[in-house]
Amino acid sequence: MSQSSAAYVEGAVDYSTKIPNNVGLANDARVLKALEQWHPGYIDWWNTMGPEGFQTADVYLRTAVSIDPKGWAQFGYVKMPEYRWGVLLAPQDQQRQVNFGASRGEAAWQDVPGEHRASLRRLIVIQGDTEPASVEQQRHLGKTAPSLYDMRNLFQINVEEGRHLWAMVYLLHKYFGRDGREEADGLLQRRSGDPDKPRMLGAFNEATPDWLSLFMFTFFTDRDGKMQLESLAQSGFDPMSRTCRFMLTEEAHHMFVGETGVGRVIERTCEAMKAAGIEDPYDINKVRALGVIDLPTIQKKANLHFSLSLDLFGSEVSTNAANFYNAGLKGRFMETKIEDDHALTTSTYPVLKLVDGQIRMVDEPALTALNMRLRDDYVKDCQGGVNRWNKVFEKYGVKFQLTLPSVAFNRAIGQFGDIEASPEGKQLSQTEWMRLRDQWLPSKDDGAFIDSLMLPCWERGKYANWIAPPKAGIDSKPGDFEYVKIEEA
Numbered sequence: 332m333s334q335s336s337a338a339y340v341e342g343a344v345d346y347s348t349k350i351p352n353n354v355g356l357a358n359d360a361r362v363l364k365a366l367e368q369w370h371p372g373y374i375d376w377w378n379t380m381g382p383e384g385f386q387t388a389d390v391y392l393r394t395a396v397s398i399d400p401k402g403w404a405q406f407g408y409v410k411m412p413e414y415r416w417g418v419l420l421a422p423q424d425q426q427r428q429v430n431f432g433a434s435r436g437e438a439a440w441q442d443v444p445g446e447h448r449a450s451l452r453r454l455i456v457i458q459g460d461t462e463p464a465s466v467e468q469q470r471h472l473g474k475t476a477p478s479l480y481d482m483r484n485l486f487q488i489n490v491e492e493g494r495h496l497w498a499m500v501y502l503l504h505k506y507f508g509r510d511g512r513e514e515a516d517g518l519l520q521r522r523s524g525d526p527d528k529p530r531m532l533g534a535f536n537e538a539t540p541d542w543l544s545l546f547m548f549t550f551f552t553d554r555d556g557k558m559q560l561e562s563l564a565q566s567g568f569d570p571m572s573r574t575c576r577f578m579l580t581e582e583a584h585h586m587f588v589g590e591t592g593v594g595r596v597i598e599r600t601c602e603a604m605k606a607a608g609i610e611d612p613y614d615i616n617k618v619r620a621l622g623v624i625d626l627p628t629i630q631k632k633a634n635l636h637f638s639l640s641l642d643l644f645g646s647e648v649s650t651n652a653a654n655f656y657n658a659g660l661k662g663r664f665m666e667t668k669i670e671d672d673h674a675l676t677t678s679t680y681p682v683l684k685l686v687d688g689q690i691r692m693v694d695e696p697a698l699t700a701l702n703m704r705l706r707d708d709y710v711k712d713c714q715g716g717v718n719r720w721n722k723v724f725e726k727y728g729v730k731f732q733l734t735l736p737s738v739a740f741n742r743a744i745g746q747f748g749d750i751e752a753s754p755e756g757k758q759l760s761q762t763e764w765m766r767l768r769d770q771w772l773p774s775k776d777d778g779a780f781i782d783s784l785m786l787p788c789w790e791r792g793k794y795a796n797w798i799a800p801p802k803a804g805i806d807s808k809p810g811d812f813e814y815v816k817i818e819e820a
């Protein structure tokens with residue numbers, strides 16, 4: 332750390348303990364000891380389940396050295412197992428209150444209210460479980476990175492998801508005693524995709540087979556993470572709120588990687604089509620012959636990752652969600668900016684439901700419709716990114732638009748979990764679905780084609796043929812910067 336950044340006042344991170352933190356661990360012997368005991372298991376997990384084949388490489392990573400919104404990141408070469416994963420909470424606001432639910436108006440809780448202990452623990456464990464899961468899903472991708480820039484971004488996301496695990500584990504150890512310890516151990520034992528001990532949520536047990544999947548995952552699934560963190564950041568349990576607020580600053584980069592990643596794939600395909608004089612985006616064989624990913628396949632990948640991510644919001648109508656809200660534990664997106672009574676005991680919210688076999692909008696009590704509401708906010712957020720992708724087609728004069736499929740398409744959870752529907756939301760029989768599925772979701776052939784493009788491109792400043800270079804380097808570095816120093820075996 333340079334002198335100037337070491338001179339921070341508020342929000343500075345204490346590096347004197349094994350676990351960097353801004354929560355006073357040096358004066359909290361019990362929690363420090365618990366975390367130090369958890370640490371070797373974490374490193375063991377990282378070494379066996381983290382990025383495969385790059386644990387000794389020097390990676391140009393950012394590390395949080397402060398929680399100051401303007402200057403929390405420090406960039407430098409780090410070997411990933413030596414990354415300083417820390418416990419970082421956003422600053423405490425002494426005036427903060429519980430802003431919704433039955434306890435609205437009370438001072439925000441600095442400890443866990445006894446009656447909400449089980450619910451809170453569950454929320455923390457579910458959030459915590461997603462963090463290591465994504466690292467496991469992405470562990471093999473370094474080997475096929477399309478550039479050192481992209482490889483570095485992948486590893487940055489991976490170490491930060493590791494830090495998010497630390498964030499949740501800190502809450503478990505600090506506030507939940509023996510149960511918390513057991514849950515923290517469990518977070519290191521489950522494995523993405525393992526039939527015997529899977530991760531808790533569906534999307535986090537799916538494979539991330541290639542880089543287009545990674546970009547779609549970080550666009551769609553990390554964005555679910557953002558929405559969940561936003562609503563947990565509203566929590567009346569103040570340490571949870573502060574933890575999530577700082578996590579959100581890191582999450583923004585993950586979604587940036589997703590949005591710009593897909594954008595660069597689109598850009599490269601359009602550019603190659605234009606150069607080759609191909610006007611019909613559906614002339615898939617011709618486009619693929621150029622060594623770029625055809626646009627209909629990009630749409631299929633978006634369909635898949637969007638629908639998997641929608642499942643993460645749970646059932647549209649949910650008494651759990653109502654209870655979490657009423658208890659002041661999990662709020663709405665932008666809760667404090669919404670103008671209503673923040674109790675929701677009398678209001679309604681429109682929910683898309685399956686009624687007599689028809690997809691219809693039905694008013695439900697707002698309290699039980701909170702998952703639906705958060706999902707609606709999520710869909711709006713996704714649409715913004717899709718609109719920005721669509722500008723690229725306009726720029727190149729390519730007649731194509733990406734769209735988000737209907738929320739009834741390819742769902743496993745909620746109102747549409749038991750039916751099949753087209754991307755337009757038309758209900759289909761099982762037979763129709765089986766016949767048409769490969770038009771809408773990546774087929775084996777699509778997967779094999781994308782796979783054939785996934786060849787490493789690790790020369791400084793070079794990019795694989797199927798993806799355009801980024802507009803700017805990380806930390807203002809020049810185009811040929813060596814973001815990862817790969818040791819020759």
Ligand SMILES: [Fe+2]
Binds near residue numbers: 462491492495582
């Ligand atoms: Fe995360």
Ligand SMILES: [Fe+2]
Binds near residue numbers: 492556585
């Ligand atoms: Fe993330």
